[in-house]
Amino acid sequence: MNIRSWSIYILLTVSIVLTILTGMLLYYGEVEETQDTRNLLDTHEVIHSANQLYTILLDAETGQRGYLITGNQNYLEPYKNATEHIDHRLERLTTLVDEKSDQQHVINNELEPAIDRKLAELKETIALFNNQGGEEAVALTNTHFGREQMDAIRNALDKIIAQEEQLLEQRGKQLDQSSLLFNLISYGGLFFITVTIVMALITIRQKNRENQKLIDQLEKSNGMLSDLHEREVQLSNEKSKFMSMAAHDLRSPINAIMSIANLIKNDQDQLNEEQKEYLDYISESANKMSNMIDNFLDVQKIEEGENNTTQPENVNVYGLLKAILMGFKPKASSKNITLNLKSDCKDKPFCTDKAMFSQVAENLISNAIKYSPSDTTVTVSLSKADNKKGFRMSVSDQGLGIKEEEQEQIFEPYAGISNKPTGDEPSTGLGLSIVKIRIDAMGGSIECDSQPNKGTTFTTYFPPLECDETTD
Structure with a gap:
């Protein structure tokens, strides 16, 4: 195999390897981009859940104050609805930050205790209002304990949101980098594959030209071989014809020898023992020669398609x-x-x-x-x-x-x-x-x-x- 043939195989191999490598890198880049996008969505959901949790607590506090001011039971509906959804929202937020130890620490040690104290304060204030009247409830409210708990809740949620916004910025940069890498791999791989394929096609074209020259030379050689074969067949036929004629021509003298030997045998009483032995040898040799000629002629006829x-x-x-x-x-x-x-x-x-x-x-x-x-x-x-x-x-x-x-x-x-x-x-x-x-x-x-x-x-x-x- 010459150098050009090797170069074709090498270029095609490189093209295949680049295609496979590009495909793998594209797959990896797509996976990374998908993961970054999912992380972005998770971060947005954490921020949204934190804001929703604070909004629900505000709704609960607003409903409680409206009831204390007016004594109208309708104001307790927002409070009741809010308290029913707080646990679910808190649990959802905890699940979203399950793999983030800093966030979990804030929830377990700051947010959740502050929410429990706030809900207890709201419940206790409403109970005082129902049992002892508005003055006792308002007095408890004026202690600012509830406001302190809301501030603690707000601070805890702000910490969570701040950390998520920091993550959001980092993940945004990662997503941009992943997109850039994805594009570089896509266009770079396509460029190298295209260059390799073009080089391979050029090499193949040059190889085809060489092959065509070889084919032309081979056809010329085949023509010469065909002429030689025809000449060989002609010589073989002439040889077979000559051998056949020679064999036929040999039959006549051999038959004559056999006939003369038989004639002499008919009068062998006049021969001595040594002459009889010579006569038997002549007859046997003539018979052997006749059989050899018969075999030779049989093969000739069979090879020529006759007598078969x-x-x-x-x-x-x-x-x-x-x-x-x-x-x-x-x-x-x-x-x-x-x-x-x-x-x-x-x-x-x-x-x-x-x-x-x-x-x-x-x-x-x-x-x-x-x-x-x-x-x-x-x-x-x-x-x-x-x-x-x-x-x-x-x-x-x-x-x-x-x-x-x-x-x-x-x-x-x-x-x-x-x-x-x-x-x-x-x-x-x-x-x-x-x-x-x-x-x-x-x-x-x-x-x-x-x-x-x-x-x-x-x-x-x-x-x-x-x-x-x-x-x-």
Whole structure:
């Protein structure tokens, strides 16, 4: 990753971090501003409650004096109403300053005792008026005790209000500071985020230009590669064509050699033993070469898409395998190898491609014999598939086995393995690739189970093909 790419990631990361940080700071600022606003409202309510409490006490005193002067019971109504609300107002004021120790001290030690004394003075004056007449009540009033209590109440409330006004001023300043900080964070964060995003966009644009240049170069390279690929395909086709022609051309002289060898065999009475051995060697070599050419041509046809279309028909697979094994008996006997055929469906026909299946079976059996040591057994097993559809065939030998790391490539054309044929038989590396191609064409599968020094088992599955009802 180059420096420009890193710069893009860094700028985007910074932008994201700034956005998150700004959001957090804005949230914190909003919380602080909300708390300052709530504190302001609380302060205003404390002042309002203090003034209301004093007003209620004045109403109580006014009602009491009006009654003393006139003797009219109607003047006692303001007194009664005031005394009913005093406790509630005092309790509300106490609650509002609950967390302020100085305010609580003033209420508990100055305000509340003064209110109690004032209310007692009002009550006592009214009782004297009712029991002994106006002179005694007026005399008590003239002692100025009630006025002293009202002054004490007023002083206590003034202390509370003064402290709240001081708090109000402080909280007003805090609110202004919070608002300023909130605005600074908002506009500052927005500015930095905008700058970061703009820088990131500029960097991305420059990166896009570089990428476009790379894309243009890549398209040019792809065009060159396409031309090279077409040339390679052309050369491959020409090579395949040449190899195919060469293989076909080789068939004629090989067939001629085989024919001449057969003619000589017909008159072998005139040959000595050494000449007969040479003749057998010539015939065997010609047959091997003919088989190699056939395998090569089969692979060529399959790669070119020819000869790989299934032709389904009902086949007695057991009988076909029996015939194939008969054909391999001379080869097996030469190495003293026993061929066994096992089946649980000897008389059941299966719908399959006879030619393709034969080629699969022949290649697997040929390989089993080829890579088996003398005095061993090759077993071919035929059974119905577990799902009652199609059939399975396995070919097992008692050879050296295939190494685990080589098992993944054994189905590739010309794949070489470390094991060699036990009888110096030729091997082109095409047999198993033909087997895999044929099985795939029939929609089947093949598995390899091999253990060192114990042998190899190839298990194939052939699904049922669709046969016409008229097909025998």
